[in-house]
Amino acid sequence: MTHGATASPEALRTAMVDQLVRAGTIRSKAVEAAFRTVPRHAFAPEATLVQAYAAHDAVATKKNEHGIDVSSVSAPDVQALMLEQAEIQAGMRLGEVGSGGYNAALMAEVAGPDGSVVTIDIDRDVTDRARRLLDANGYEGVRVVLADAEHGLPDAGTLDRLIVTVGAWDIPPAWTDQLAEDGRLVVPLRTRGLTRSISFDRDGDRLVSRSAEVCGFVTMQGEGEHIERLLLIRGKEIGLRFDEGWPADPDALNGVFDTDRVEKWTGVTVAPGEPIKGMQMWLASALDGFCLMSVDTEMDTGLVAPQNKRANITLLDGDSLAYLAIRRTGDGAEFGVHGYGPNAAEVADALAEELQTWDRDHRQDEPVIYVYPAGTPEADLPPGRVITKRHRRIVISWPQEGQVSKSTITEKGK
Numbered sequence: 001m002t003h004g005a006t007a008s009p010e011a012l013r014t015a016m017v018d019q020l021v022r023a024g025t026i027r028s029k030a031v032e033a034a035f036r037t038v039p040r041h042a043f044a045p046e047a048t049l050v051q052a053y054a055a056h057d058a059v060a061t062k063k064n065e066h067g068i069d070v071s072s073v074s075a076p077d078v079q080a081l082m083l084e085q086a087e088i089q090a091g092m093r094l095g096e097v098g099s100g101g102y103n104a105a106l107m108a109e110v111a112g113p114d115g116s117v118v119t120i121d122i123d124r125d126v127t128d129r130a131r132r133l134l135d136a137n138g139y140e141g142v143r144v145v146l147a148d149a150e151h152g153l154p155d156a157g158t159l160d161r162l163i164v165t166v167g168a169w170d171i172p173p174a175w176t177d178q179l180a181e182d183g184r185l186v187v188p189l190r191t192r193g194l195t196r197s198i199s200f201d202r203d204g205d206r207l208v209s210r211s212a213e214v215c216g217f218v219t220m221q222g223e224g225e226h227i228e229r230l231l232l233i234r235g236k237e238i239g240l241r242f243d244e245g246w247p248a249d250p251d252a253l254n255g256v257f258d259t260d261r262v263e264k265w266t267g268v269t270v271a272p273g274e275p276i277k278g279m280q281m282w283l284a285s286a287l288d289g290f291c292l293m294s295v296d297t298e299m300d301t302g303l304v305a306p307q308n309k310r311a312n313i314t315l316l317d318g319d320s321l322a323y324l325a326i327r328r329t330g331d332g333a334e335f336g337v338h339g340y341g342p343n344a345a346e347v348a349d350a351l352a353e354e355l356q357t358w359d360r361d362h363r364q365d366e367p368v369i370y371v372y373p374a375g376t377p378e379a380d381l382p383p384g385r386v387i388t389k390r391h392r393r394i395v396i397s398w399p400q401e402g403q404v405s406k407s408t409i410t411e412k413g414k
């Protein structure tokens, strides 16, 4: 059965939910019931019915002066993912950062009549819109507040669950202060340029991750805004993106692409459609000089051939660098490395070796991500890559040799 422009909202909604259930994105009865109940199209009047019920598409609701989306109704698959990560129980006190209206209505459905929902947004246009749409659709009980999330949710008291629906680089103390002792925070957190929707359980003054899934979000505004720095090479053709840190001597890279390319193929392969989120996280945590490369599509001369032209894994070492490349094999693809600069071969080797380490030792693993207060001394942190932010020290911790990985435990528990 096709669902074209003439299908009813109900038919489109049923098809969307069925698709998310089949894909395993919606897993619980409570989340499924919420998606079947709330009329998404009524919270996305900017979109056609077909757009409103597209399982993988956000509906943009506001752009800034540069034409960049600053507010949207998030894509249903991302909302379902985060609601499942939150594991909301009936009667819980819920908070949402970023107010489209629709997700708050879904949260209200899952929490039921004994629960509560407060949603905050930094933008008055967004809170006015959310208030209007929630009232029009029977969700008058959801509180909508205009506030910068950096300082928490005003007058919301203690929360059992806080779902952040805007891309965050850090975790302000107010978010954990407001969480119940056994509370959970679900947040799209960016570390070393990679965004993952992470569900964190509170454990005293630290947070411990339960799951981390790839996602994309509009970025945080206000006091918590963090803009990654971009080092441009060859005019503006190639950019190196740094989310934390900056090269000691950026000028050393001026002529890096004037040298010959060193190419290495690693024997590490990937099947069509196979997720490689663990590989990216492994490289981000294993490599000191990790950054992301982007190629300007309008200025692209074809000099570099990265695996991904928007955010490609790159290792930087002084005046040399190596980036991830890919080539087709019979039924999949093989990862390789392209190196440039005076030490191209050494840097390429270093990146290739970490790819092979991931393949050999960590392909089935997922890291545990810990969040500690900023002042926590090194000696009190678990082993792993430490990333120091304004408010927090984040530790990406992989199973050591001989330990059972988190994903293996999940597999066994199924």
Ligand SMILES: C[S@@+](CC[C@H](N)C(=O)[O-])C[C@H]1O[C@@H](n2cnc3c(N)ncnc32)[C@H](O)[C@@H]1O
Pocket: 070, 071, 072, 073, 074, 075, 096, 097, 098, 099, 100, 101, 102, 103, 104, 120, 121, 122, 123, 126, 147, 148, 149, 150, 165, 166, 217, 218, 219, 220, 221, 222, 223, 224
């Ligand atoms: C993706 S939209 C929220 C989507 C919404 N939860 C839904 O129903 O799908 C992200 C929102 O975060 C808001 N935002 C950005 N920075 C913020 C901040 N510091 N505090 C509160 N809201 C913020 C934006 O104004 C935007 O409306």
